[in-house]
Amino acid sequence: HPNPKHAILHGLNEAQRQAVSSDAATVAILAGPGSGKTHTLVSRVVWMIDHVGYRPEDVVVATFTVKAAREMKQRIGKTLGNGRESKIILGTFHSIARRYLAAYGRHVGLNQKFGIADEADSRAIIDRICKKLQLSVGDPRAARAWISKKKARGAETSKSADEKARKAPGLQDLETCYREYQNHLEKSNLLDYDDLLVRCVELLRQLPSCVSNIQTVLIDEYQDTNGVQYDLMKLFAQRRQRITIVGDPDQSIYGWRSAEIRNLWKLLREYRATVEISLEENYRSSQSILDLSLLVIQQDTKRYKKALKPVHNKGSRPVLRRLKNASAEADWIVSEIKRVTMMSGSMLTHDDVAVLLRSAALSRHIESALGKAGIPYRMVGGSKFYDRVEIKTIVNYLRVIYQPENNDALARVMNVPQRGIGDVTINKLMEEAETASLSVWAVLSKHCRGDRTATTKIMKHAEQKISGGLLRPLTDIRKRIGEASGPNGTPFGLVQMIEQLLTALDFQNHLQKVYADDHEQRWANVQEFVSLATDFARDMDRTGDDSLPEIEGLEQTKDDGVLARFLSNVSLASDAQTGDNNQESTPLVTISTIHAAKGLEWPVVFVPAVYNGSIPHMRAEDGDEERRLLYVAMTRAQSLLYLSYPLFSFNGSGERNELSPFVTPVSSSFLNKGPCLDRPVMGEIARILRRKLPPEDSIFKSLPAMFSPEDNLFPVDPEEPPQDAAGKFTRGEGRPTNDAPRAKRPRLH
Ligand code: ATP
Ligand code: MG
Numbered sequence: 001h002p003n004p005k006h007a008i009l010h011g012l013n014e015a016q017r018q019a020v021s022s023d024a025a026t027v028a029i030l031a032g033p034g035s036g037k038t039h040t041l042v043s044r045v046v047w048m049i050d051h052v053g054y055r056p057e058d059v060v061v062a063t064f065t066v067k068a069a070r071e072m073k074q075r076i077g078k079t080l081g082n083g084r085e086s087k088i089i090l091g092t093f094h095s096i097a098r099r100y101l102a103a104y105g106r107h108v109g110l111n112q113k114f115g116i117a118d119e120a121d122s123r124a125i126i127d128r129i130c131k132k133l134q135l136s137v138g139d140p141r142a143a144r145a146w147i148s149k150k151k152a153r154g155a156e157t158s159k160s161a162d163e164k165a166r167k168a169p170g171l172q173d174l175e176t177c178y179r180e181y182q183n184h185l186e187k188s189n190l191l192d193y194d195d196l197l198v199r200c201v202e203l204l205r206q207l208p209s210c211v212s213n214i215q216t217v218l219i220d221e222y223q224d225t226n227g228v229q230y231d232l233m234k235l236f237a238q239r240r241q242r243i244t245i246v247g248d249p250d251q252s253i254y255g256w257r258s259a260e261i262r263n264l265w266k267l268l269r270e271y272r273a274t275v276e277i278s279l280e281e282n283y284r285s286s287q288s289i290l291d292l293s294l295l296v297i298q299q300d301t302k303r304y305k306k307a308l309k310p311v312h313n314k315g316s317r318p319v320l321r322r323l324k325n326a327s328a329e330a331d332w333i334v335s336e337i338k339r340v341t342m343m344s345g346s347m348l349t350h351d352d353v354a355v356l357l358r359s360a361a362l363s364r365h366i367e368s369a370l371g372k373a374g375i376p377y378r379m380v381g382g383s384k385f386y387d388r389v390e391i392k393t394i395v396n397y398l399r400v401i402y403q404p405e406n407n408d409a410l411a412r413v414m415n416v417p418q419r420g421i422g423d424v425t426i427n428k429l430m431e432e433a434e435t436a437s438l439s440v441w442a443v444l445s446k447h448c449r450g451d452r453t454a455t456t457k458i459m460k461h462a463e464q465k466i467s468g469g470l471l472r473p474l475t476d477i478r479k480r481i482g483e484a485s486g487p488n489g490t491p492f493g494l495v496q497m498i499e500q501l502l503t504a505l506d507f508q509n510h511l512q513k514v515y516a517d518d519h520e521q522r523w524a525n526v527q528e529f530v531s532l533a534t535d536f537a538r539d540m541d542r543t544g545d546d547s548l549p550e551i552e553g554l555e556q557t558k559d560d561g562v563l564a565r566f567l568s569n570v571s572l573a574s575d576a577q578t579g580d581n582n583q584e585s586t587p588l589v590t591i592s593t594i595h596a597a598k599g600l601e602w603p604v605v606f607v608p609a610v611y612n613g614s615i616p617h618m619r620a621e622d623g624d625e626e627r628r629l630l631y632v633a634m635t636r637a638q639s640l641l642y643l644s645y646p647l648f649s650f651n652g653s654g655e656r657n658e659l660s661p662f663v664t665p666v667s668s669s670f671l672n673k674g675p676c677l678d679r680p681v682m683g684e685i686a687r688i689l690r691r692k693l694p695p696e697d698s699i700f701k702s703l704p705a706m707f708s709p710e711d712n713l714f715p716v717d718p719e720e721p722p723q724d725a726a727g728k729f730t731r732g733e734g735r736p737t738n739d740a741p742r743a744k745r746p747r748l749h
Helices: 004-009 014-021 037-052 066-080 093-108 119-133 140-157 159-167 171-187 193-206 227-236 262-270 287-297 326-343 360-372 389-402 407-413 423-435 440-448 460-480 494-505 507-514 519-543 562-573 623-634 664-669 679-689
Strands: 026-030 059-063 089-092 115-117 190-192 216-219 243-247 275-277 319-325 353-357 377-380 589-593 602-607 637-648
Touching: 004 014, 004 037, 014 037, 014 275, 026 037, 026 262, 037 059, 037 066, 037 216, 037 243, 059 066, 059 093, 059 227, 066 089, 089 093, 093 193, 093 227, 093 562, 115 119, 115 562, 119 140, 119 171, 119 190, 119 407, 140 171, 140 193, 140 227, 171 190, 190 193, 193 227, 216 227, 227 262, 243 262, 287 623, 287 637, 287 664, 319 326, 326 353, 326 360, 326 602, 326 637, 353 360, 360 377, 360 589, 389 407, 389 460, 389 494, 389 519, 389 562, 407 423, 407 440, 423 440, 440 460, 460 494, 494 507, 494 519, 494 562, 507 519, 519 562, 602 623, 602 679, 623 637, 637 679
Parallel strands: 026 243, 026 275, 059 089, 059 216, 115 190, 216 243, 319 637, 353 589, 353 602, 377 589, 602 637
Antiparallel strands: none
């Protein structure tokens, strides 16, 4: 850049410019959704490198999701050039912590070859412990959450959690469970998500020199950091004390995961010289979307008030719609998606549409309605690719290859494909291993060598299968790692490894035998997994290894190879917070949890199931957090926002759902059917999205009858007229309404 200063600041408003170029050591940008916080943070990173002159490898940037990290890296890369962005220490707290532990973990007594237990693994371990010791801790999920809270809050702040639990009779059992669980992880050389952070804190305390190069630390979505992450932030910044945080207290939605809004006040207290900057213009949404969202959040009277003004015009009013049940709701959403994308010509595509859910469990109806209509979609933060049985199996095999002492992984694949070894025997093997302080792998090897000291009885034929179908092929693969194998002497890589594994297991055949109905789909998933691995390996070839910047006098453990990184990537990607891995080029509708949609935006957003019991959720502890969740969902929308709820749930109770109490007070401000997409409305959408309007005749003229708003294309369900709300809801936007009873019309599909 001839004048980098100019280029970086170009297009920003005054407050944003100030935030980007501030000389202050600590800067806190607190502002509402869509005000350009992330945009400003990205520019500040570039500013620090291009203008202040820090080396990229001396800058730490923490984002909340894997997806956000990827997007941020791309955006920084565009301005920085020369691939310099790949050197920045940028990622989620978990992934940054993992890198430091991989490089320096031995300083805190960590075996260099640690594995990562994802949430499903953690729960499985807890479940087994509780069964074995007959502990009554209720749902393993709840026990897992309790343990996680305890770890995440650190010892000193967990008292209130204890207070609560003390009243519950199961506290002692919970504590035993925690102890056993931790023991088990340590013995198996596994870290769970919390451990990654906790152990990294320990590392940075004991070996501060490993972050002595760090010049500055920047954090997005600060309102959702927890106690341990706060400590990590401080420790990364310990040398220079330069911190930039960006956040919005109104969007704090991870309290249930121990995020603490108090960290914000703590920061302002501990770093007294912090310069606070607020951004007050919302660049994302139309005025009517922003107005309604603000009306919702302002019901919370205790909140930290900030100004937020729209820069855009009114636009089309948001829609609120009640349907008979969840499947009618899903059908309605799909028909609106069709209508909006078709009517807009090519201006809005499926990529522009998101359906944001209170809980992943709600996705079933939406998925099936989209499927029926042939509309492709991607799932984010819901039932995940890596959770599928066939994928989990392959991943567990890879984990055993990487770490033969990973007993949990081994236990899960020991009888897949069938080797005639049952759960009882597997449990006995685990116990035998424990008593002998050996890994299950070692015990199995003993058996197969014919060692008579092994106590667990295994049938002869099972033993043969274990030996020939499991131990031997996996050992073979381990031996080949690092060998040259390809025609041009290319090393035996990740993909070859997976392929050899699939062949050795005769995996396709196994799927055929076990899953008569859908083995083809499952095999396709496996192939998708292979192609993800291919991409990953290619990416790694391009960006090089994962090592941290050299620090004089400190030796790093060398990067542990592609398998280690691939596995930790998989483990961290199955976190509920992370995004999808789908980088297909066909436009896809996004289905996401609201939690995973944080920080993102779409032109068209649907928020189904806005009824009391869903949002606020009936089991939610903090009603204000539930309101903030709705606020986050609504403020993702740029141009068209749809809220809806089913009158009846499918739980058979026959009880009617009531509209969410957060929406009721403002329900009169919504439309009750899809907006009329006439030329002026389309023009406004185009303006917000800075897109070109399709030519007048391309679509409007060819589909006039089908999509005229007067046509009762989406009749109010005859069994479900909006009678009690009719007075409040407005029909059509500024158009004469026809309140005469509507004739029942045939549905389009
Ligand atoms: P959230 O709280 O939801 O994370 P945010 O404050 O991080 O929102 P961004 O995602 O950074 O907001 O920005 C919202 C949108 O506004 C983006 O599309 C961004 O490109 C745009 N934007 C930000 N600043 C400006 C500006 N000065 N001029 C034009 N557009 C802007
Ligand atoms: Mg943001």
